[in-house]
Amino acid sequence: MTRVLVVDDDPQLLRALKINLAARGYTVLTAPDGTRALHVAAHDQPDVIVLDLGLPDLDGADVITGLRGWSTTPIIVLSARTDSGDKVEALDAGADDYVTKPFGMDELLARLRAAVRRATTHSGAGEAVVHAGSLDIDLAAKQVTRDGVVVHLTPTEWGILELLARHQGKLVTQRQLLAEVWGPHYRNETNYLRVYLAQLRRKLEPDASHPRHLVTEPGMGYRFTP
Amino acid sequence: MTRVLVVDDDPQLLRALKINLAARGYTVLTAPDGTRALHVAAHDQPDVIVLDLGLPDLDGADVITGLRGWSTTPIIVLSARTDSGDKVEALDAGADDYVTKPFGMDELLARLRAAVRRATTHSGAGEAVVHAGSLDIDLAAKQVTRDGVVVHLTPTEWGILELLARHQGKLVTQRQLLAEVWGPHYRNETNYLRVYLAQLRRKLEPDASHPRHLVTEPGMGYRFTP
DNA sequence: TCGCGGCGCTAAGAATGCGTCAAGATCGGT
């Protein structure tokens, strides 16, 4: 069953889309703002995302960028703005399609089918386990094992590790981590990161004081290196 | 270089598209009708196809079906018909996107970029790496390697290198660098640049006193030459 | 030939960011 994540702050529209999509046999997930959209996307891995711009908390382009860092899930943007600049911005940020409101339900459904078709014909099964030394991180099961033994992580610890593992090899800025794990208001609380990274290293690294996987890039952020 | 096949029976529009696309660095192929479009597509294997509906010889949906039989090249449909039924038909036949005339050139170009990006990131490895001699600059991972070894850069050093590498070959003025890396208030502190460029050269250049990549343009700024 | 501005280079003090520890505060289940 195809799973669609619909992100919109208008309960009316959300409901209308939910009914229409469910009637066509889609499984519908919803989120009312950007922060929760990112959470749901990471947690439930939908097959396609319908994203309304003009969300209350985050800028539309930021939501797209936040998703594109680790996911290639098709994104269809909805917007009331017909301005061509907005379209260009959203598409260049990584959106797959852009539909202006008011839209025909038939058209949206057709674009949805097109997006899903592309994604399924192009990509095989995405790998959900990241290996790193004696560490195995199962992103789908949300579980980490070290030398085969399960390591217990708190929700916050997992949030950080997941984000880093999804971007493995890439640098993740402190702001990115704080915004994704704690929320957009915590962007300057770099304190938290120091505490939690130390905790993660204590649990995961062979030698916590000389980290091999959870590497600090001073002044910039952190990097997970397999 | 990205190759675009434009299919349209209107010579005016064909010419306009050709000029605009060529100006953006695309290689442009053209076809005036469906039959020749299929031939060119089979023969030259373009990276993306812009297809006008309402061709003189074949029905639009038939052209799409004809292409989709053997190719997964992205197809962007142009049409004067705003009717939602046409859109649904074209998209379900296998088109990737549908743009109604009259359209903004900016929007079309953005949708073109989106289509090409999808196609390349899904199949090939979409890497954002700048190579220069024994230097590899990974802009996404924010990491530099020299002869395969990772070179550690401070945030400021990286800020400068990133800006220069993104504009590789082009001259970047001192004001530009200072404003982007330090902030708009530091536009006259050319001192900083001297210090940091020296540091970067020491870390990255084979012979720091005879720079090959980080070149000074006296009185103007700096240039990164691969 | 001389003076001048722009650049490369070095080095030291100042400022910032990080790891660490430990003690409250909060949450959630019994």
Next chain:
DNA sequence: ACCGATCTTGACGCATTCTTAGCGCCGCGA
């Protein structure tokens, strides 16, 4: 209401990084 787990908050020492100043070189024009 209690208790353990988890999250927040503050403080300290240390290392790195940034800022700033000073000197010498080179090319250019007077």
